Amino acid sequence: MKNNLIIGIPAESRMIKGIYRNNVNSPEVSAVVDYGGIPLLIPTRNPDLMDNYLSIIDGLLIPGGADVAPRFYGEEPIPELGDTDALIDESEINLVRGAVNSKIPMFGICRGIQVINIALGGNIYQDLAAQSPTPVLQHYQRAVLDQGTHHVTVDSDSKLATILETTKILVNSHHHEAVKEIAESLKVTATSSDGVIEGIESVDDDLVMAVQWHPETMYKSDAKMARLFKDFMDRVRKYQ
Ligand code: MN
Numbered sequence: 001m002k003n004n005l006i007i008g009i010p011a012e013s014r015m016i017k018g019i020y021r022n023n024v025n026s027p028e029v030s031a032v033v034d035y036g037g038i039p040l041l042i043p044t045r046n047p048d049l050m051d052n053y054l055s056i057i058d059g060l061l062i063p064g065g066a067d068v069a070p071r072f073y074g075e076e077p078i079p080e081l082g083d084t085d086a087l088i089d090e091s092e093i094n095l096v097r098g099a100v101n102s103k104i105p106m107f108g109i110c111r112g113i114q115v116i117n118i119a120l121g122g123n124i125y126q127d128l129a130a131q132s133p134t135p136v137l138q139h140y141q142r143a144v145l146d147q148g149t150h151h152v153t154v155d156s157d158s159k160l161a162t163i164l165e166t167t168k169i170l171v172n173s174h175h176h177e178a179v180k181e182i183a184e185s186l187k188v189t190a191t192s193s194d195g196v197i198e199g200i201e202s203v204d205d206d207l208v209m210a211v212q213w214h215p216e217t218m219y220k221s222d223a224k225m226a227r228l229f230k231d232f233m234d235r236v237r238k239y240q
Contacts, residue, residue, distance in 0.1 A: 005236050007037040008057035010044050010092050012065050013085065027216035028063045028109065034219075035233045044091035054098040059105050059236035062092055062112030064214060067177055073123035080127035082176065093119040100185075100207060105235035107228070108210030110175055113200055116210050120183035127176050128196060136194045139173045145217040148172050152198045152213070158189035159209065160199050163231045164224045171198065171213035178212060206235050 009029070011022035022043055032039045039061075042053045069084040070077050072093060077084075096119035099106050108116045114124045125131045128139055141149040148170035154161045161167055179197040182188055186208060190199030198212040209232065215225035 005037045005058045005233065005240070006040050006056060007032045007059045007061055007236070008040045008042045008053050008095070009061045009063060010042045010088060010095065012088060013045060025063060025216075027214075028061060031216045031219055031229045032061065035229045037233060037236070042091070042095070044088040047087060047090035047094050050091055050094040050098055054095065054102055054104065057104060058240055059107070059232065060095055060099045061232070062096065062106065062108045062115050062210075063216075064110035064112065064174065066111070067126070068111070068114055068118060068124065070126055073118045075123070075126065078126050078130060080130040080176075089115070096120065103205075103207065103239050105206065105232065105239050106208050106210070107232040108200075108208070109216060110212060110214055111177075113197075113210035113212050114177055114179060116208055117179045117183050117186065117200060120185055120208075122179060122183035122186070123181050124177050125180050128178055129176065132194070132196070134194065136196060137173075137192055139178070139192075139196065140176050141173045143172075145172050145174060145214055146221070148213075148218065150192050152190045152192050154190045154199065155188070158187070158199070159201050159206070159231075160189040160211075163209075163227050165227075166224065169224060171211075172218060173213055175212060206238065209235070 014023040029039045067082040069086045092115045154167045186200045202208040215228045219225040
């Protein structure tokens, strides 16, 4: 058993000051480092190369980011859809499918929960406010992201409840898309009071755990959020 667990994190391509840069947010990197992993930046301009990264990583963290191009779940874009980048979408979808095949544990955060669901056959709302059949809470919070703003009820039968040691928590929220129809191999583990899906996990194994909120900006002051990263690294070790 090796001690150095390599955690792949796909990078966004962002134009900053005239140069395209591979962008990964610091809080996810810090959380991986704090729980004993070695973060590996995965460039996302060549979706066909994802097998190369899957062959060296022990775990896959799919982080927050832009919207997902709706063609990846069989829809045309509605006016409320935000920025998309098909190359990161396709790269991450390839990574998720490859991770399932190679039994590489995953942790999905915000956009990550959506990408994992899409990659495994589910779909998402392009814009909650425009498409939810019933009124929704403020899911794109105006508060800073290290503070929770809405509550989530956790299914007591889920692994998520075991990790969090509670069935009701305050979470932050920085999304306008959300899981709609869930993939067959996954189950819903958490919802907000408006019925929006805020957590999913694998039905038959421990490969997928994903949340719609951002534990990486809360874990330093909230032990429940920290346990999500500890669980991720425990799962990575288990499947090594
Ligand atoms: Mn939310």
